[in-house]
Amino acid sequence: MNIGIIGLGFVGLSLSSVLASKGHAVIGIDTDKKKCLEIRNGKSPIYEPDLEKTLKNALKKSLKISDNFSLIKNCDMIFVTVGTPQKINGEIELSMIKKAVKSIGKIIKITKKNPIIFIKSTVIPGTTKKIILPILEKESGKTADKEFGIISNPEFLQESNAIRDTKCPHVIILGGTNTKYMKRAKAFFSKMHHNVPIIITKYQTAEMIKYANNSFLATKISFINQLSNICQNIPDADVDDVASAIGLDPRIGKLFLSAGPGYGGSCLPKDMSALINFGGSVGADTAFLKAVKKTNDEQINSIISLMKKRLGSLSNKKITILGTAFKPNTDDIRDSKSIELIKKLLKNKVKISVYDPKALENTKRIFGNKIVYSKSLTSALDKSHAAIIMTQWKQFELISNKSLHNMKNKLIIDSRRMLAKKELDGEYYAIGIGEKR
Numbered sequence: 001m002n003i004g005i006i007g008l009g010f011v012g013l014s015l016s017s018v019l020a021s022k023g024h025a026v027i028g029i030d031t032d033k034k035k036c037l038e039i040r041n042g043k044s045p046i047y048e049p050d051l052e053k054t055l056k057n058a059l060k061k062s063l064k065i066s067d068n069f070s071l072i073k074n075c076d077m078i079f080v081t082v083g084t085p086q087k088i089n090g091e092i093e094l095s096m097i098k099k100a101v102k103s104i105g106k107i108i109k110i111t112k113k114n115p116i117i118f119i120k121s122t123v124i125p126g127t128t129k130k131i132i133l134p135i136l137e138k139e140s141g142k143t144a145d146k147e148f149g150i151i152s153n154p155e156f157l158q159e160s161n162a163i164r165d166t167k168c169p170h171v172i173i174l175g176g177t178n179t180k181y182m183k184r185a186k187a188f189f190s191k192m193h194h195n196v197p198i199i200i201t202k203y204q205t206a207e208m209i210k211y212a213n214n215s216f217l218a219t220k221i222s223f224i225n226q227l228s229n230i231c232q233n234i235p236d237a238d239v240d241d242v243a244s245a246i247g248l249d250p251r252i253g254k255l256f257l258s259a260g261p262g263y264g265g266s267c268l269p270k271d272m273s274a275l276i277n278f279g280g281s282v283g284a285d286t287a288f289l290k291a292v293k294k295t296n297d298e299q300i301n302s303i304i305s306l307m308k309k310r311l312g313s314l315s316n317k318k319i320t321i322l323g324t325a326f327k328p329n330t331d332d333i334r335d336s337k338s339i340e341l342i343k344k345l346l347k348n349k350v351k352i353s354v355y356d357p358k359a360l361e362n363t364k365r366i367f368g369n370k371i372v373y374s375k376s377l378t379s380a381l382d383k384s385h386a387a388i389i390m391t392q393w394k395q396f397e398l399i400s401n402k403s404l405h406n407m408k409n410k411l412i413i414d415s416r417r418m419l420a421k422k423e424l425d426g427e428y429y430a431i432g433i434g435e436k437r
């Protein structure tokens, strides 16, 4: 199979690497020449476990990387994996995907193949049918469902597990019309992923499934965060014990019930805003989704108020932020709650030092010399009035009394309850745990 992949972010690059490793002839396209060069040299532009290893293996096999769209003219399948960020008003920004699809349309015009175009980028319901399909038909002068296929194929992979999720998805969604292209797509995916359910549905439903999935995950997180704020005010209560117990009820499930500083990243916050915006535009009441978002927006304040309660004025205090990535095993800081916290603390004239095993370079791009970047956990804690654990990096579990030795004031605020079972000198407060009685 000749396969083209447009957009080499973490979704496109993982897919290119996995498909090429499986023996398909894959051409990965990205308009960023520098990024293409880096990838061609076997270097992943993002930190993602197993990605670089899979990429190197794929480059040895049949993966080609280029910024030249015309190379996809012999492709049987073209996956669109470009970003769909959000505008300031929460609406989805489609300019990148429209541009990519125009270029694909021009290729369809000259190709002798009847390719299938898969839309993997997250787009609001109606986009594939009402916007993308007409662009492809206009640019190619050919008819969808006859001379080429177009299928909505949302993805559910998680950063930091991108390779695992690309190889073993929990479901395949194919949205579109029931044509020979759909049959071809179904055969392709069932061969690639044995025993994975394939759901064939209409375009709009496929697009909606993606938003339903992410907004449900966001709902679980806001739910447990709200309970965590209640638990924190009950002596001896522990939100993790509550979560583990309710998680045993199969109707609830144990995943995504880990309380913290709120959900961040490039997907959940953006998709919640886009869904609220879209729901409003079709006249639906989105009060529930808005409450989920509001809970998330306010969660960071519970950390700040815990800090103020213990330190009084924050002005000129040195505070150490442990973890700036939006979750562990990534260097991604997009919409990270840690970045939001640092911005708020800077407004309070706090002196900040940060440590993150992978995300310091990205953090520097935002804060420059406004904060101090430490190469190690212990140097970050040196002379600090308080430390806040924001990202659940495994190595923070190793924090001991020795690590706290040089702190000015041994105050730890743990937004992930990583040290809850340890006996530490000094004061320890965790989100979701009531004071010991």
Ligand code: UGA
Pocket (backbone or CB within 6 Å): 122, 155, 156, 157, 158, 159, 160, 214, 217, 221, 255, 256, 257, 258, 259, 260, 261, 262, 263, 264, 265, 266, 267, 268, 326, 327
């Ligand atoms: C999310 C979805 O989980 C993927 O299924 C989806 O494909 C992806 O968005 C996307 O739309 O591309 P991701 O952004 O990688 O994946 O991150 P998650 O693992 O969902 O975590 C999001 C945030 O929620 C993180 O800040 C994490 O710390 C937080 N979180 C997660 C919690 O606070 N508690 C939890 O129990 C789980």
